Amino acid sequence: MTITSAPVTGEATKTWSGRAMPRKEDRRLVQGQGSFVDDGGMHGQGYAWFVRSPYGHARIVSIDCEPALSMEGVYTVLTGEEAKAMCEAPFFAIAPPPGSLMQEWPLAVGKVRYQGDAVALVLADSRETARDAAERVVVEYEPLPAVTDGVAAADPTAPLLYDEAGTNVVWHGVFDYGDVDWALENADHVVKLDRLHFHRFSSTPLECNGAVVDFDHGTGVVSVLSNYQMPMFAAMVIGPTIGVPINKFDFVTKDIGGAFGLKIGFFPQIAALALLSKKAGRPAKWTEFRTEHMLTAGHGNERTFVDIEVPVMADGTILGVKARAFDDAGGYLHYEPLGAVIWSQVVPGCYKLKHVRVDYTEVVSNKCPVTPNRGYSRMQHLWMIERIIDVVAHELGLDPVEVRKRNYVQPEDYPYETPNGCIYDSGDLPRSLDIALELAHVDEWRARQRELGTGSGRRIGIGIGSTLDSGTNNFGQSRIINPELPFSGNGEVAIAKLDLFGEINVNLGTTPQGQGHETTASQVAADILGVTPDDVTVSTGFNQANNAYVGFSGTYASQFAVTGLGAVMGAAQKLRHQIVKLAAFALHAEEDEIELVGGAARVRGDEERAIPFIGLANMVYTNNAGLPSELLSECDLNARYVYVPPFEVPDTVAKTGNLTLTYASQVHVCVVEVDEETGEVKILDYAAVDDCGKRINPLVVEGQVHGATGLGIAASLYESLDYDESGQLEEPSFYEYHVATSLDIPNIVCGSIESPSPFTPNGAKGMGEGGGAPLHAVCSAIQDAIGAGGPIVTDSHNHWARVYEMLHRAPGAPRNVEVISRSGGSDTDVKSL
Amino acid sequence: MGERGTSHSVTVEVNGEKVSRIVAARQLLVHFLRDTLGLTGTHIGCDTGNCGACSVIVDGKLVKSCMILAPQVDGSTIETVESLAQDGALSPLQESFHEHHGLQCGYCTPGMLMSATYLLRQNPEPTDEEIRRGIRGNVCRCTGYVNIVEAIREASRGQATGRRSAHAAAGEEV
Known part of the structure; x- marks a missing residue:
């Protein structure tokens, strides 16, 4: 295996990178102006509440939703069997057999396998009504012997969680x-x-999981406003299950109140909420509560x-x-x-x-x-x-x-x-x-x-x-578990844009949960573009509509400084290249004579020959008649860069x-x-x-x-x-x-x-x-x-x-x-x- | 919308503004603040009174707003995190949390700031041990509390300095 070493450029480490700068995010957060998942909502939303198993292992004998449905304010109830019938396949399995035989659906089907396993999902016109209604869903269980020790579970005589697998051994x-x-x-x-x-x-993030999900019957778009930390992984896992292609998802995250990896786990809840919304014809909002988090998250x-x-x-x-x-x-x-x-x-x-x-x-x-x-x-x-x-x-x-x-x-x-x-x-x-x-x-x-x-x-x-x-x-490395998996490498995306009035925007595929991406991305971009971090606006969280993502985008596994900032460097350098090209044209100078200082491009050694970023943006966006077409095609001032680390299979x-x-x-x-x-x-x-x-x-x-x-x-x-x-x-x-x-x-x-x-x-x-x-x-x-x-x-x-x-x-x-x-x-x- | 059963009228002064609402008997103060009044700076982290993300000051006392019903505070004066900054200027504690990286995800921060505000009102120059005791009802999962303690300590020193000079200017003995 060979590792190619990328050069460390001087550009990115010039001024702002390396400084112990207090964070840009703080101002809104210390004033209670953060936008966390429960702070948001969608018009006409109902409130969702899961009906969960009190048993660690039991067969579901029957579910009677009528007492809940007859309550005033209850929109609908979705059961596991019903949800399965709305699905095209169980969730994608990472494991080969026998692990792949241990299928999971958005809600439990046939039996429950741990205390808190979700058997039904209620939608009502308030959180309180939904909670009351969930208590009126009558589930009859037949308790089964449980196994709660990892070594004992591998024993062939242990109670089986999945009869169809014939073993508790996943891999x-x-x-x-x-x-x-x-x-x-x-x-x-x-x-x-x-x-x-x-x-x-x-590590129990202080903010529990949550999502507002809307299944739009008109467009087929599933909008997911959540605090999920690896959105496109969720899309790839639940899309084939609920029959939604990637381009019909609209994942958005905003401020996330801690995650620590744990907010990768709740894709089944998102899938169940999408089906609930589809059934009810209105958005479904769910905010997990702490005991629910401790039991199931x-x-x-x-x-x-x-x-x-x-x-x-x-x-x-x-x-x-x-x-x-x-x-x-x-x-x-x-x-x-x-x-x-x-x-x-x-x-x-x-x-x-x-x-x-x-x-x-x-x-x-x-x-x-x-x-x-x-x-x-x-x-x-x-x-x-x-x-x-x-x-x-x-x-x-x-x-x-x-x-x-x-x-x-x-x-x-x-x-x-x-x-x-x-x-x-x-x-x-x-x-x-x-x-x-x-x-x-x-x-x-x-x-x-x-x-x-x-x-x-x-x-x-x-x-x-x-x-x-x-x-x-x-x-x-996932192929060491299952050679059939179509995965290798990694990547992250950043888009650096000079906006209509010369503002600098950076959009990322990451989902920060306190790691200060808005600040560090600004530091890196500022060095390359000759501005201060305050001149760089980094969007909060993830927005699928920005198109700043690859399959593994997100914030997890100690990688932002490399993948995220690698992408920011690449995008900012691409944008810089375009700015320099445009400025050279505008100032009748050579590209290597142009320097970027204080939000303007100027000719080195001749400060009077300068054009501010707003002037360059004007040339491209709002005043482009007569500009050479090759210049316009090269300089759209919207630079997308995918950082891909050097890996082999x-x-x-x-x-x-x-x-x-x-x-x-x-x-x-x-x-x-x-x-x-x-x-x-x-x-x-x-x-x-x-x-x-x-x-x-x-x-x-x-x-x-x-x-x-x-x-x-x-x-x-x-x-x-x-x-x-x-x-x-x-x-x-x-x-x-x-x-x-x-x-x-x-x-x-x-x-x-x-x-x-x-x-x-x-x-x-x-x-x-x-x-x-x-x-x-x-x-x-x-x-x-x-x-x-x-x-x-x-x-x-x-x-x-x-x-x-x-x-x-x-x-x-x-x-x-x-x-x-x-x-x-x-x-x-x-x-x- | 939606909530049925006994209702109560609640009149309170929140962050200097008098408000009256009809609320369900079982509505928690934290839901009253967040859902009814739209003051979403106050957060919910645990439902059992352990985490303090919902801390607010009611009639001068620090209260976990998930542990009290809205009808119980009828007639009270309530301060939430939204009251701390004045005319766009952050309070010394807010500034200090920023300067000393006393927050990461920011979810515990509003409650932490309210506890710290209350602490410094009671004890303007706390020791580190007193700071740790003062915020023991507020859980933070991101910072290990290190920079929060530092931020409160440094804010208290700044405030103490300001108070001394004000007193000195007035010719008072400090």
């Missing part, structure tokens, strides 16, 4: 790189762990690793890892099983592991469908790798800092090819770690840790989380290829105090060092680091989504979920280094997801507090009760770890159990 594959058997046979030590469990949680991937074996040399060099992974997709496959390959963007984590075999199984279970959630699929794997690093260090009596530094990909190794052909573009992990250790005052805390000793009832723990934030997907048999373009890194250091009496964990110091290449706006970057860190800490200590055996969610509101507050999240000290990416137009790397570093660092710190010889931290979620249990576990109780050491390369010695 199974072995990712086998190097020779892990050889490594295990030849290593000085083999560290074995029975089980590591990455828990289920959600999507949870992050829960993954259980078992039979983990790690070959280690005496000097602490880790040769690789062998493990089996069970990923639990929940009741339906909303974006899955893409997670089954996405993790392999980071096979060796931050380390030079050469021999890796992961036997990967994805299952369905009677839980909420999973959806991408900040750090999607990679953080689960990276957490496992980081746990291994710490366990190896603890069990072999090595310093976790030294083990990391010994095994890190080193600065001189970049571009570094991983065992599966991914190219790590740049970085300096040892330096990042050193900075993080200093920022978190680790030397002082180590001294304090020794001072405290035993008997104080308190313990200090210091933990490290090294992680990668891989950005800009090569969608060709991966090898689907070997499961190798460059799966993502950039690798931002983060190294976090966390210092905790653990109370032996209560198990409470208090964070005393926290540092995060980010390296995302060239930063277009350091203020925005640091904000993203804060946010990802806050959510990671929240997940590691407070937030978990757990089901009982019958499939009831135990945390269906913010009250039970203990959503983290300002008292739970400590001050986060940030550091940064910039290792420019050689593969991107601007040296930037996508960032924002953060790679789950806090989960790694907090677990690592708790492990350090527990101390050598104590229980292994085997879960990514460590609320006080779990920590208390580990601190007070009986001596001699199983530790779930085993170290087999060889002396002289032949004799095997079981060191500890």
